[in-house]
Amino acid sequence: SQExxxxxxxxxxxxxxxxxxxxxxxxxxYGLYWYKQKYGEGLIFLMMLQKGGEEKSHEKITAxxxxxxxQSSLHITASQPSHxxxxxxxxxxxxxxxxxxxxxxxxxxxx
Amino acid sequence: SQTIHQWPATLVQPVxxxxxxxxxxxxxxNPNLYWYRQAAGRGLQLLFYSVGIGQxxxxxxxxxxxxxxxxxQFILSSKKLLLSDSGFYLCAWNGDWETQYFGPGTxxxxx
Numbered sequence: 199s200q201e202x203x204x205x206x207x208x209x210x211x212x213x214x215x216x217x218x219x220x221x222x223x224x225x226x227x228y229g230l231y232w233y234k235q236k237y238g239e240g241l242i243f244l245m246m247l248q249k250g251g252e253e254k255s256h257e258k259i260t261a262x263x264x265x266x267x268x269q270s271s272l273h274i275t276a277s278q279p280s281h282x283x284x285x286x287x288x289x290x291x292x293x294x295x296x297x298x299x300x301x302x303x304x305x306x307x308x309x
Numbered sequence: 310s311q312t313i314h315q316w317p318a319t320l321v322q323p324v325x326x327x328x329x330x331x332x333x334x335x336x337x338x339n340p341n342l343y344w345y346r347q348a349a350g351r352g353l354q355l356l357f358y359s360v361g362i363g364q365x366x367x368x369x370x371x372x373x374x375x376x377x378x379x380x381x382q383f384i385l386s387s388k389k390l391l392l393s394d395s396g397f398y399l400c401a402w403n404g405d406w407e408t409q410y411f412g413p414g415t416x417x418x419x420x
Contacts, residue, residue, distance in 0.1 A: 202352075229407055231408060231409065233411075238397070238414070238416065239413060239414065240315075240399060240411040240412050240413045240414045241399065241401075241411040242411075243408055243409075243410060243411075246408050286352065286353070288353070288409065290407065296355060296358060296368070297343075297355065297409060298352075298355070299345075299352045299353040300352055301351060301352040302352060
């Protein structure tokens, strides 16, 4: 089974709608990273969370790490077509700089 | 500023042929370097990581190998490609706060 589970696997929303993507770990997260990937391209770093309860925002994207440091959510407010892509969470669950990644959430935003 | 390069961008190779993918990082010294493979519909799988010249750790048994001949150069190789080696190969390095930054990737198709 996956150590990092992302949900949903895919999401189609109308432009302007809010959405949330979740990332759940079976282990304590030493660091949780959110990336965005467009098909056939590398991963673009969005945000990093380390402390339980931490919340970060960048433009219309907000990420949170829960107090127990085993779940993170990525929230997009007023989605736009430019938000479309694959969102991946990555994490260090061993404190050894070896990271694991979720399978990704494919987001499509309809104009 | 730091940049990471990968080449080639795309590669089509016959089964049984050799492989060499290159990754170089600029603007930093002694980075941790990583090779990942992303197969269709699956998350990123860590293949190798390196904490220094000549120091390679393998995460999964396979017919691939990695080398780090210089501080900022990471090479992924194979003597004989298999069909199952097809995928999207991503190189990454550790930046501030252990955040991983990814290269643009190499798409490999083995026929």
